[in-house]
Amino acid sequence: MRGALLVCKKEFMELSKDRKTMFFTFLMPFILYPLIFGMMGKLSQKDVASRKGKPSRILLVDSTQVIAPVLKADAKSFELVAAPQGDVKQAIRDQKLEMMLEVDPEASAKLTQHKTFSLNATYDQSDDSSGLALKRLKEALEKQNTSWVQARLGVMGASPELAVPSRIQTTDASTPGLAVSKVLGAFLPYMIMLMMFAGSMQHGIYTTAGEKERGTLLSLLSTSLPRNQIIWGKLIYVFSIGLISVLINLASMGIAMGRMVPSVASTGGSAAQGLGALSSIANPLTLVLTFLLMIPLGLLFANFIVLMGTQAKNTVEAGTAIMPGFMVVIVAAVFSMAPGIEKMAFLPYVPILNVSLAVRKLFSHQANYLEYTIAFLMTVGLAGLLTWLSTRLLNRESALFKV
Amino acid sequence: MIQLTDVYKTFTVKDKRSRAKKQIEAVKGLSLTVKPGEIYGLLGPNGAGKSTTLRMIAGLMQADQGQIQVCGIDTKAEPEKARAMVGYLSTDLNVYGRFTPRELLRLFGEFQGVDAKVAERRGMHLLEKLQLLDFADVKMEGFSSGQKQKVSIARALLHDPKVVIFDEPTTGLDVLTAKTVLDLLRIMRSEGRSVIVSTHVMPMVDEICDRVGIIFDGELHGDAAPKQILETWNAKTLDEVFFQLAARSAAEV
Known part of the structure; x- marks a missing residue:
């Protein structure tokens, strides 16, 4: 094993x-994620605040003045505006107003006759502000409808409670942060897989096909180091880089999210509070079990990259050979984010995807230790198989001298 | 001591046009011995099988048939042990450009089981001999091919090998540096090492080789002192021997 560690040392x-590669591998994530998440947080806060703080602009066509008082009474939510020039629908799409509300011209008469009148709302479903206007209108009308019904019941001498036959009271069964944890559980395997593969891919190519291309591999092979130790050294390096990439990226994201979570939640707070919230979501056992799964997964990816790299003539060929594997990882990663996959009975037996599933369940507080063990052992087995294969193939002269 | 006994090596290549696989016999029944304190010149045109033979001796390739022994160690049975005895240099090899010669030599010393400090000391001594000591702490990215070749030579000799295999050792070197390398080879001979070199540079053969073997089409034609070879082939120069071999080979085809 000494030889493998020496080879790994040489790679590091x-x-x-290479200062540039060092910067982009180890420092860039600490700049990038806080920047991205900071911007996202600010923009989202700004957007929510501007939508919540502003009343919805409504063009009201209400000749009988039945709805106008309702909207005017809630000036925080509604602002009645004059008809814009040109097409009203275009004006809504252009965000000059959020909604046009046309009230039945016979609304007043129908209301008096205890009949139903209709309202025609024109809004832009693709625009959040327009959607908010509709939501506000529905809430205002619901209250007003209840009040009208209760008034009618009063005239008839019946109890106003007839208008409200039942009331729902909700109790939240989730633990604090479970919703965020579930989102993280779906999101995390995706991030882990992509970062682990992408983070180690170029380094793997550089150290295998790159060495062949640069003519340095032969000098390494001419030493008394056993071939299997050379390949293991390269494997350890590629695996370590993948793992370091994931940890650095996740740490940076964690810190960035820690800063974002409290501010988005509008509770106001520091990064430490955010991290506190995150740590309550992901308990130490979850983190340790996730990390344990990352080891064989990283080895599996590193093995694949090294295997393809050693068999390729040059870096271009290696990149081309590794790319389909990367595509598989992307598809698997995207699939792992799909809702409801945890209900698929076969998934614990599908390599790579079973890792996503296990991580997802860990973060959703639905850990299934049998599935976790299957995923772990299967990934370890596959990683071992690929290690054996790459060691065997590196001994093939056709692979070594294919330059 | 290097000993090759009836060695065969075949490569399988794919014909691009017919897509059929073809067997190419690179080395056919080669037997030779290089004694300690001897410089053996392996001569032959491109594609004759020189590099394949040297790679097999260096333990980078395995013979299909026959036996190769380095200091009495079978290269097939104990490849790592055999490689520890060998210092191998080839024009195919390159240096790690991001390292300085000092870093590279320390590292390769460790790969060969030599203590890093000892390796550094030996490496600096070799660099001094090769007139490259001033560049010991300069990144090799910008080195000329000659400077890289010098570092490779130092790398190959770092672990004090009993057997030295140099494939085209003076390629890319200027006359002065080439002379330094040849002097180094002479020193190694005087130290009792077995040295085998392949080259196209005939004056170099006359100058330093005790014995030569001419390899042509994978077979060894003649294995004697340069003068004896010339007498046997009734030729004035070794180049002439090549031409005669080529003519004979063409006639056989």
């Missing part, structure tokens, strides 16, 4: 000489 030494 080479990496340390």
Whole structure:
């Protein structure tokens, strides 16, 4: 194993000489994610605040003045505006107003006759502000309808409670942060898989096909180091880089989210509070079990990259050979985010996807330890198989001298 | 001591046009011995099988048939042990450009089981001999091919190998540096090492080789002192021997 560690040391030494790669691998995530999440948080806050703080602009066509008082009474939510020039629908799409509300011209008469009148609302479903206007209108009308019904019941001498036969009271069964945890559980395997593969891919190519291309691999092979130790050294390096990439990216994202969570929740708070919220979501056992799963997964990816890299003539060929694997990882990663996949009975037996499933369940507080063990053992087995294969194939002269 | 006994090596290549697989016999029944304190020149045109033979001796390739021994160690049975005895240099090899010669030599010393400090000391000594000590702490990215070749030579000799295999050792070197390398080979001979070199540079063969073997089409034609080879082939130069071999081979086809 000493030889493998020496080869790994050589790879890290080479990496340390490349300042640009070092910067993009180890420092960039700490700049990038806080920047992205900070911007996202600010924009989202600004958008929510501007939508919530502003009344919805409504063009009201109400000749009988039945609805106008209702809307005017809630000036925080509604602002009645004059008809715009040109097409009203276009004006809504252009966000000059949120909605046009046309009230039945016989609304007043129908109301007096205890009949139903209709309202015609024109809004833009694709626009959140317009959707908010409709939501506000529905809430206002619901209250007003109840009040009208209760008034009618009063005239008839009946109890006003007839208008409200039942009332729902809700109790939240989730633990604090479970909703966020479920989102994280769906999102995290995707991030882990992509970062682990993408983070180690270029390094893997550089250290395998790149060494062949640069003519340095032969000098390494001419030493007394056993071939399997050379390949293991490269594997350890590629795996370590993948793992480091994931950890750095996740740590950076965690810090960035920690800053974002309290501010988005409008509770106001520091990064420490945000991290506190995150740590309550992901308990140490969840984190340890997730990390344990990342090890064989990283080894599996590293093995695939090294295997393809050693068999390729040059870096271009290696990149082309590894790309389909990357596509599979992307598809698997995207699939792992799909809602309801945890109900698929076969999924615990599908390699890679079973890792996503296990992580997802861990974060959803629905850990299934049998499924976790299957995923772990299956990934370890596959990683072992690929290690054996890459060691065997590196000994093939056709692979070594294919330059 | 290097000993090759009836060695065969075949490669399988694919014909691009017919897509059929073809067997190419790169080395056919090669037997030779290089004694300690001897410089053996392996000569032959491109594609004759020189590099394949040297790679097999260096333990980078395995013979299909026959036996190769380096200091009495079978390269097939104990490849790592055999490689530890060998210092191998080839024009195919390159240096790690991101390292300085000092870093590279320390690292390769460790790969060969030599203590890093000892490796560094030996490496600096070799760089001094090769007149490259001033560049010991400069990144090799910008080195000329000659400077890289010098570092490769130092790398190959770092672990004090009993057997030295140099495939085209003076390629890319200027006359002065080439002379330094040849002097180094002489020193290694005087130290009792077995040295085998392949080259196209005939004056170099006359100058340093104790014995030569001419390899042509995978077979060894003649294995004697340069003068004896010339006498046997009734030729004035070794180049002439090549031409005669080529003519004979063409006639056989």
